[in-house]
Amino acid sequence: MISLAIQSAAEESGMMPEPQLKSEVTAEDQESIRQSVRQLCRDFPDAYWREVDKNHEYPEDFVKAVTKSGYLAALIPEEYGGAGMGITEAGIILEEINRAGANSGACHAQMYTMGTLLRHGSKEQKLRYLPKIASGDLRLQAFAVTEPNSGSDTTHIQTRAVRKGDHYVVNGQKIFISRVKQSDLMLLLARTTPYEDVKEKTQGISVFIVDMRNVRGKLEVQPLDMMVNHHTNAVFFEDVEVPAENLIGEEGQGFRYIIDGWNAERILVASEAIGDGRWFIDRAVSYSKERVLFGRPIGANQGIQFPVAQAYARIEAADLMRFQAAAKFDRHEKCGAEANMAKFLASEAAWEAANICLTTHGGYGFAHEYDVERKFRETRLLTVAPVSNNLILAFVGNKVLGMPRSY
Numbered sequence: 587m588i589s590l591a592i593q594s595a596a597e598e599s600g601m602m603p604e605p606q607l608k609s610e611v612t613a614e615d616q617e618s619i620r621q622s623v624r625q626l627c628r629d630f631p632d633a634y635w636r637e638v639d640k641n642h643e644y645p646e647d648f649v650k651a652v653t654k655s656g657y658l659a660a661l662i663p664e665e666y667g668g669a670g671m672g673i674t675e676a677g678i679i680l681e682e683i684n685r686a687g688a689n690s691g692a693c694h695a696q697m698y699t700m701g702t703l704l705r706h707g708s709k710e711q712k713l714r715y716l717p718k719i720a721s722g723d724l725r726l727q728a729f730a731v732t733e734p735n736s737g738s739d740t741t742h743i744q745t746r747a748v749r750k751g752d753h754y755v756v757n758g759q760k761i762f763i764s765r766v767k768q769s770d771l772m773l774l775l776a777r778t779t780p781y782e783d784v785k786e787k788t789q790g791i792s793v794f795i796v797d798m799r800n801v802r803g804k805l806e807v808q809p810l811d812m813m814v815n816h817h818t819n820a821v822f823f824e825d826v827e828v829p830a831e832n833l834i835g836e837e838g839q840g841f842r843y844i845i846d847g848w849n850a851e852r853i854l855v856a857s858e859a860i861g862d863g864r865w866f867i868d869r870a871v872s873y874s875k876e877r878v879l880f881g882r883p884i885g886a887n888q889g890i891q892f893p894v895a896q897a898y899a900r901i902e903a904a905d906l907m908r909f910q911a912a913a914k915f916d917r918h919e920k921c922g923a924e925a926n927m928a929k930f931l932a933s934e935a936a937w938e939a940a941n942i943c944l945t946t947h948g949g950y951g952f953a954h955e956y957d958v959e960r961k962f963r964e965t966r967l968l969t970v971a972p973v974s975n976n977l978i979l980a981f982v983g984n985k986v987l988g989m990p991r992s993y
């Protein structure tokens with residue numbers, strides 16, 4: 587049994603479990619992670635998420651509990667206080683959170699961003715931030731990439747970071763940046779060389795860690811009224827000073843670092859979608875067996891049963907692709923095709939499951955107390971963010987199939 591599994595005794599005593607990962611994570615370890623995450627999520631039932639969603643609140647207690655359990659530090663190496671797990675186990679954690687009816691969107695960015703910091707951050711940066719992130723003293727939950735004038739076309743970002751002595755001065759605007767107010771640190775993508783001055787469009791972009799606890803300059807955060815409870819904002823930078831020591835890796839190479847992290851992110855999103863899909867199937871199946879009309883349970887009708895079975899089959903297929911991508915990632919093999927296809931298949935399958943779950947519930951699917959409409963909104967997001975499925979198909983068409991490029 588993996589030591590990261592919740593150790594309630596340690597928690598009761600207020601002590602964090604000492605993560606000691608075995609060199610090989612076995613199937614039993616993974617099952618044990620599933621059971622532990624399920625156990626943790628039982629303390630946060632549907633009513634908790636309904637309330638948080640209704641009031642547009644941040645699920646603070648839930649995020650604290652997941653942090654305390656050590657699960658949010660799954661990808662942080664043991665030497666920095668984390669569990670040193672692979673993307674396979676990190677995916678299982680997010681899957682189980684979503685499968686329990688919870689929304690890992692409240693805290694997943696800490697896993698999404700980890701690849702960039704781990705692979706390209708300096709030893710000093712890792713020592714400065716990772717142990718505190720692992721212990722929950724610091725939150726890295728904000729990841730600022732998207733801009734109003736560039737959207738999916740990331741290399742056209744306009745936010746500029748200009749070096750002035752021992753710091754960079756940042757000016758620009760980001761849109762749809764989630765959890766900024768709930769985070770201490772933000773991973774920021776900015777241009778250090780203007781687009782017009784670079785030979786390759788991917789050059790001249792850099793990644794910074796912005797410590798939002800003591801910002802010099804003006805960092806304005808304007809909450810956006812969104813369909814999902816994601817604490818999403820427009821962010822304006824006016825002469826914000828970022829110490830040069832907070833540049834990750836080499837100046838101008840940031841796009842490559844972010845791309846490196848994208849495969850991990852795609853696998854994690856696929857896992858969340860699979861968790862959602864299984865939640866929808868569970869709910870659709872149990873409701874369809876209970877609701878009796880025309881003298882028989884509605885689940886006996888092919889108009890209900892077959893679409894549920896079809897969505898189930900698609901989720902199981904996406905799950906295979908997810909694990910294939912994750913296994914390759916954890917073996918440090920090329921996995922761009924599998925990671926992208928897993929994200930596409932899983933988010934589409936979850937959306938299909940969401941639709942049939944809503945259909946199965948009839949009018950009750952629209953009632954907040956059934957939670958279907960909440961999860962319906964949440965899972966739809968995964969087809970658009972953090973990357974739109976069209977861009978995934980464009981990647982597969984171009985990079986895997988060699989068709990002409992549109993992006």
Ligand SMILES: Cc1cc2nc3c(=O)[nH]c(=O)nc-3n(C[C@H](O)[C@H](O)[C@H](O)COP(=O)(O)OP(=O)(O)OC[C@H]3O[C@@H](n4cnc5c(N)ncnc54)[C@H](O)[C@@H]3O)c2cc1C
Nearest residue numbers: 729730731732737738762763764816971972974976992993
């Ligand atoms: C709730 C929420 C939270 C978010 N959180 C964050 C965050 O924390 N940090 C962050 O940086 N961003 C965040 N985003 C932004 C998200 O990543 C973007 O919305 C997404 O990448 C798409 O960009 P866009 O909205 O500008 O759409 P656009 O890029 O304008 O695209 C619009 C449509 O055109 C399609 N399209 C564009 N080009 C092509 C092409 N070549 N071929 C085919 N179709 C194409 C797209 O697929 C899409 O369907 C969030 C978004 C939402 C909704």
